[in-house]
Amino acid sequence: GAVVSQHPSWVICKSGTSVKIECRSLDFQATTMFWYRQFPKQSLMLMATSNEGSKATYEQGVEKDKFLINHASLTLSTLTVTSAHPEDSSFYICSARKGLESYNEQFFGPGTRLTVL
Amino acid sequence: GNSVTQMEGPVTLSEEAFLTINCTYTATGYPSLFWYVQYPGEGLQLLLKATKADDKGSNKGFEATYRKETTSFHLEKGSVQVSDSAVYFCALNQGGGGFKTIFGAGTRLFVKA
Numbered sequence: 001g002a003v004v005s006q007h008p009s010w011v012i013c014k015s016g017t018s019v020k021i022e023c024r025s026l027d028f029q030a031t032t033m034f035w036y037r038q039f040p041k042q043s044l045m046l047m048a049t050s051n052e053g054s055k056a057t058y059e060q061g062v063e064k065d066k067f068l069i070n071h072a073s074l075t076l077s078t079l080t081v082t083s084a085h086p087e088d089s090s091f092y093i094c095s096a097r098k099g100l101e102s103y104n105e106q107f108f109g110p111g112t113r114l115t116v117l
Numbered sequence: 118g119n120s121v122t123q124m125e126g127p128v129t130l131s132e133e134a135f136l137t138i139n140c141t142y143t144a145t146g147y148p149s150l151f152w153y154v155q156y157p158g159e160g161l162q163l164l165l166k167a168t169k170a171d172d173k174g175s176n177k178g179f180e181a182t183y184r185k186e187t188t189s190f191h192l193e194k195g196s197v198q199v200s201d202s203a204v205y206f207c208a209l210n211q212g213g214g215g216f217k218t219i220f221g222a223g224t225r226l227f228v229k230a
Contacts, residue, residue: 004160034217043222044161044206093160097218102149102210103168106218108160 002028004096006109013084014117021079021112023094029074030096034106035067038091050077084116119144123207123221130197131229138192138224140181140207148209150174150183150190151218155204164192164205202228 003026013019023033035047048069050056056069066088068080077096081088091113095106123140130136142150152164152174165174170185179194190207207221 006160044220046217046220049217095161102147103166104210105151105163105166106161108153108162110160 002026002096002098002107004094004107004109006094006112008112009110010113010115012115012117015085016083018080018082019084019114021081021092021094021114023077023079023096023109025075025096025098025107028096028098028107030077031074031099031104032097033071033077034095034097035069035077035079036093036095038093038111044093047079081114084114086116089114089116119148119209119211119219121207121209121219121221123205123224125222126204126225127227128224129227129229132199133196134228136192136194136197136201136226138205138207138226140190140192140221142188142190142207142209142219144188144209144211144219146211147185148211150181151208151210152179152181152190152192153206153208153220155206155223157203161206197226197228199228199230202226 007022037045047062048056048058050071058064071077093111094109097106120143149168151166153161154164155161165176167174167183173182181192204223206223210218
């Protein structure tokens with residue numbers, strides 16, 4: 001299957017700093033990329049959906065000024081957590097999909113563990 | 118709106134036991150249905166999928182049949198192994214640029230030796 005990478009795999013930062021997480025589709029061009037946040041009891045929360053060259057669509061309750069998403073190309077999307085606080089500590093997962101058909105699967109990155117001190 | 122409901126976990130089984138994880142959905146039209154699996158410390162990966170009614174998806178001994186009449190897509194395996202311990206997510210997608218995959222809450226499976 002297709003490969004999606006994320007970098008870094010884990011990051012520890014001080015409260016008030018910003019952190020950037022990169023998501024790349026390595027062997028395909030992604031029509032759409034998604035950012036999820038996964039909570040300790042495994043539920044997967046969609047944060048935003050983005051298409052290359054256009055603004056991300058954020059889910060209700062997700063602060064777009066705090067979680068900046070840039071979808072610079074068909075193979076790269078970045079999530080920047082601005083002015084991070086301890087409550088932002090979580091596991092962030094990106095996903096990419098090629099095509100717009102219902103049967104197109106999503107390919108997931110391995111996730112990034114963010115810890116804010 | 119669209120939604121996916123799957124059985125709460127955790128599910129604990131002994132090795133070689135039969136596994137069923139129930140999943141039901143609500144959707145308009147004809148979505149595609151998926152099971153994703155997340156092994157400890159890893160990202161999600163597709164386990165199997167079905168794109169139309171009565172289709173059966175299968176992979177690694179797991180099976181699920183798209184039942185439109187009962188709006189279900191239950192995951193089954195005849196004999197589980199310790200290595201199957203993971204979190205399983207049922208999901209649906211209706212396609213199109215504006216549509217996103219809807220995931221169930223996930224079911225954690227523990228298999229004991």
